[in-house]
Amino acid sequence: MKRVMFWVAIVIILLVFLLPIAWVYVTSLKSPADIFRPEKLAFAPTFYNYKYIATVRPSLMEFRNALIVSVLSTALVMAVSLPAAYSFARFNTGGGHLLFITISTRMFPGVVAAVPFFFLYRNLGLLDTHLGLILLYLYFNMSFATFLLYGFFREIPEELERSAMVDGYGRLAIFRKIIFPLIKPGAAITTVFCLIFAWNEFFFAFLFTRRLARTVAVGLAVFWGSIEIQWGPMAALMALAILPTLAAAWFMQRFIIRGLTFGAVKG
Amino acid sequence: MRERVSVEARRTFWRILAADRYIRWFLVLPLLVVLSCFMFYPLFYSLYMSFHEYVLRAPPLFIGPENYRMVLHDREFWQAIGRTFYVLAVCIAVELSLGMGIALLLNREFKGQNTIRGLCLLPLLISPLAMSLMWNYMLHVQFGIVNQVLVWLGLGAVEWISNPKIALYSIMLISIWQWTPFSIFVLLAGLRGLPKDALEAARVDGASRWFTFRKLILSMLTPLIIIIILLRTMWLIRLFDPLYGTTRGGVGTESLDWFMYRISFVFFDVGKGSAMALFSLYVTIVLCAILYRQLIKALGAAK
Numbered sequence: 001m002k003r004v005m006f007w008v009a010i011v012i013i014l015l016v017f018l019l020p021i022a023w024v025y026v027t028s029l030k031s032p033a034d035i036f037r038p039e040k041l042a043f044a045p046t047f048y049n050y051k052y053i054a055t056v057r058p059s060l061m062e063f064r065n066a067l068i069v070s071v072l073s074t075a076l077v078m079a080v081s082l083p084a085a086y087s088f089a090r091f092n093t094g095g096g097h098l099l100f101i102t103i104s105t106r107m108f109p110g111v112v113a114a115v116p117f118f119f120l121y122r123n124l125g126l127l128d129t130h131l132g133l134i135l136l137y138l139y140f141n142m143s144f145a146t147f148l149l150y151g152f153f154r155e156i157p158e159e160l161e162r163s164a165m166v167d168g169y170g171r172l173a174i175f176r177k178i179i180f181p182l183i184k185p186g187a188a189i190t191t192v193f194c195l196i197f198a199w200n201e202f203f204f205a206f207l208f209t210r211r212l213a214r215t216v217a218v219g220l221a222v223f224w225g226s227i228e229i230q231w232g233p234m235a236a237l238m239a240l241a242i243l244p245t246l247a248a249a250w251f252m253q254r255f256i257i258r259g260l261t262f263g264a265v266k267g
Numbered sequence: 268m269r270e271r272v273s274v275e276a277r278r279t280f281w282r283i284l285a286a287d288r289y290i291r292w293f294l295v296l297p298l299l300v301v302l303s304c305f306m307f308y309p310l311f312y313s314l315y316m317s318f319h320e321y322v323l324r325a326p327p328l329f330i331g332p333e334n335y336r337m338v339l340h341d342r343e344f345w346q347a348i349g350r351t352f353y354v355l356a357v358c359i360a361v362e363l364s365l366g367m368g369i370a371l372l373l374n375r376e377f378k379g380q381n382t383i384r385g386l387c388l389l390p391l392l393i394s395p396l397a398m399s400l401m402w403n404y405m406l407h408v409q410f411g412i413v414n415q416v417l418v419w420l421g422l423g424a425v426e427w428i429s430n431p432k433i434a435l436y437s438i439m440l441i442s443i444w445q446w447t448p449f450s451i452f453v454l455l456a457g458l459r460g461l462p463k464d465a466l467e468a469a470r471v472d473g474a475s476r477w478f479t480f481r482k483l484i485l486s487m488l489t490p491l492i493i494i495i496i497l498l499r500t501m502w503l504i505r506l507f508d509p510l511y512g513t514t515r516g517g518v519g520t521e522s523l524d525w526f527m528y529r530i531s532f533v534f535f536d537v538g539k540g541s542a543m544a545l546f547s548l549y550v551t552i553v554l555c556a557i558l559y560r561q562l563i564k565a566l567g568a569a570k
Contacts, residue, residue: 013372037410038415084297109523110507202507238394
């Protein structure tokens, strides 16, 4: 009986979490008439919406933009955050204050950064460019990445490094042979998180890109016109925009088994 | 000869750098550079503009603390703040309780455990804008599937998005749906890291389940709970996407971030917008500093 209850609970939880996502795909296959009859499940599937976003309002550019921006910004974030997080974790650089300041950038209301940078970008000609958005995402993701990596670095016992040093290893060798292999899973998770955040980010993309560097998230909003919302094509674009994040989820699942502890709780 | 000196000099340079005292600063240097550009520039710009009247047409005009006076007397501003904090409290409370419940449920061995745990995390990873647009479609008063089901059950349709009394709760619903997995994720990781022997000892001593949960599990997970509250506070204070996907700030749902966005980017009242942004930043920092201190304290206790 208890087992039955357990599985009923699991099924309900999964339904609540997954049905809205499944609904994106269901809706994307509906014809314009069926869109307004959501209860009709036995509809004739059509690729009308997908054809629409391929031809009537091409969206390929938006995918390319989102890909460029998220990959390059994530590379920059890791280049900045990995050494910094190591320094915070191992040397307690800045006595905790610097780490707090870094984290606190994440609690800036978006507007605090958006207004000054809007005018700065306008003067520098960075509005609606990949570079402009990449730099913003560097700032946007850096604090979270540093925070996560800080936790992972703290999990590596200091004694390992000490004994390696006693054995005559140099700093570089220690980094390459001991720290890097141990931090790899944590760094992978952080990378994926940054990629997803950049891919999904809407606020800055919406304010700082118009046409040329527009990302998928902004492309979605465009279907909400002044007259009507084009649910069908919007769902089709969503269905495609979600795919990379679903792939990332599949990738992360392996690491969840290991258990992401944020370095905070140790048994 | 000169070559040898330069080699020697370079070696000394690297040796100095490799000394703990310097390498730690060398490692955070890139971060410091980015921080100072992206943090201090906007801060000083906003500080400067907040003492000026600047609505784009004329150059900035110094008006002293007039903007702050206006902001502090702006009823809409206070309403937006109150609303944001209300959303904050409700969402975090619900997410934490749901997350803890589900994490306890998932924290056992069962068939397909990894797949099911992975599936529970999906909402977290999907574009908030996309999902709020999807929820808007599903909650539509006429052709939304949710109302269709409610009508079919004989409960009657609900004006999820268009009723000012309900719209804010719909936005919370979307937020909670999307972010409960975050609590599950963190708490589940914490539960799996708990020392098995302590729990076993409690069981042998005949402690009740509720007692074990309250005294042992909850106290050991306190740092993680504070981390969740801290991060969710930071993210929820900038509540924007779910609004854009549903009410667009209307129907009594305007959050702080949306209000500031409207002042700065729709009315282009940069001076007032800056004053507002700085004020809300101040509130946020105080709030998060308190939480951060709690976190450090809890971390010290957990050790």
